[in-house]
Amino acid sequence: MNNLLPNLTKFLASSGVASRRKAAELIKEGAVTVNGTMITDPSHKIGPDDVVRYQDRIVKKLEHTYVLLNKPTGYITSKGDEHARHIVFDLLPKNLQTGLFPVGRLDRDTTGLLLITNDGDLALRLSHPRYSVAKVYCATLREALTPLDMEKLRKGVRLRDGFIKPDRIAIVARSRGYQVIVHLHSGKKHVVRRIFAHLEYHVTELDRVGYAGLSKRGLPCGQWRFLSSAEIDMLKNYHLRKPAQTAAPHRIKSNKTNKNINLGF
Numbered sequence: 001m002n003n004l005l006p007n008l009t010k011f012l013a014s015s016g017v018a019s020r021r022k023a024a025e026l027i028k029e030g031a032v033t034v035n036g037t038m039i040t041d042p043s044h045k046i047g048p049d050d051v052v053r054y055q056d057r058i059v060k061k062l063e064h065t066y067v068l069l070n071k072p073t074g075y076i077t078s079k080g081d082e083h084a085r086h087i088v089f090d091l092l093p094k095n096l097q098t099g100l101f102p103v104g105r106l107d108r109d110t111t112g113l114l115l116i117t118n119d120g121d122l123a124l125r126l127s128h129p130r131y132s133v134a135k136v137y138c139a140t141l142r143e144a145l146t147p148l149d150m151e152k153l154r155k156g157v158r159l160r161d162g163f164i165k166p167d168r169i170a171i172v173a174r175s176r177g178y179q180v181i182v183h184l185h186s187g188k189k190h191v192v193r194r195i196f197a198h199l200e201y202h203v204t205e206l207d208r209v210g211y212a213g214l215s216k217r218g219l220p221c222g223q224w225r226f227l228s229s230a231e232i233d234m235l236k237n238y239h240l241r242k243p244a245q246t247a248a249p250h251r252i253k254s255n256k257t258n259k260n261i262n263l264g265f
């Protein structure tokens with residue numbers, strides 16, 4: 001039972017006092033008390049009735065917030081921008097603009113799903129390559145992907161920072177332009193644009209339509225919503241999922257055309 005309790009380091013970190021490393025230092029320095037007693041052991045367990053104080057203030061357990069945004073183009077996934085460009089937080093109400101941060105990044109011109117939270121542990125796990133979160137992108141190309149290049153992509157391409165092999169690739173109906181659905185786990189910077197650039201294709205629009213099993217369904221471009229508790233549980237247990245369970249829903253709405261797109265599986 002005691003094993004389920006957070007230790008003092010984790011408690012301070014998840015309450016927003018400091019990062020885990022800094023919290024452990026503060027504890028060792030004697031800056032933290034539990035029920036009025038100085039505790040210098042970072043692994044000291046904290047029960048539900050314990051009163052933790054740092055700098056004479058009671059440290060309250062932080063309520064975690066999980067927001068899913070359907071990002072439009074023209075917004076950067078950053079906390080602040082010295083060049084006064086639009087940031088994704090401009091799309092959230094004032095009370096959600098501080099204390100939260102985006103999990104991973106999307107290019108300024110990429111649209112689609114972005115998870116925003118103050119749950120540092122979850123964010124760290126979801127962005128860690130070891131847990132390799134499944135992502136689904138809809139890329140619109142300037143020209144049609146040839147069957148030969150499709151095959152090359154299926155086999156994987158070597159970029160300057162490593163080999164990238166999409167989990168699945170599908171071409172969307174020709175009537176909607178040259179759209180390709182790409183499923184992959186990589187979180188490398190500009191990875192989708194780069195795999196197409198490698199084969200000399202230019203991506204004119206890029207939309208993230210699936211992220212870690214979350215979908216855009218019912219979430220128009222530029223809008224946000226809180227995650228449901230089922231979705232939060234799903235993310236917290238994400239590392240337990242089998243790859244087959246990580247797929248996005250079979251149909252999603254394009255940000256541009258607002259039409260249903262078949263994800264190709």
Ligand code: URA
Pocket residue numbers: 105106107108110189190191192193194206
């Ligand atoms: N790949 C890209 O090229 N851009 C993104 O924003 C996300 C993935």
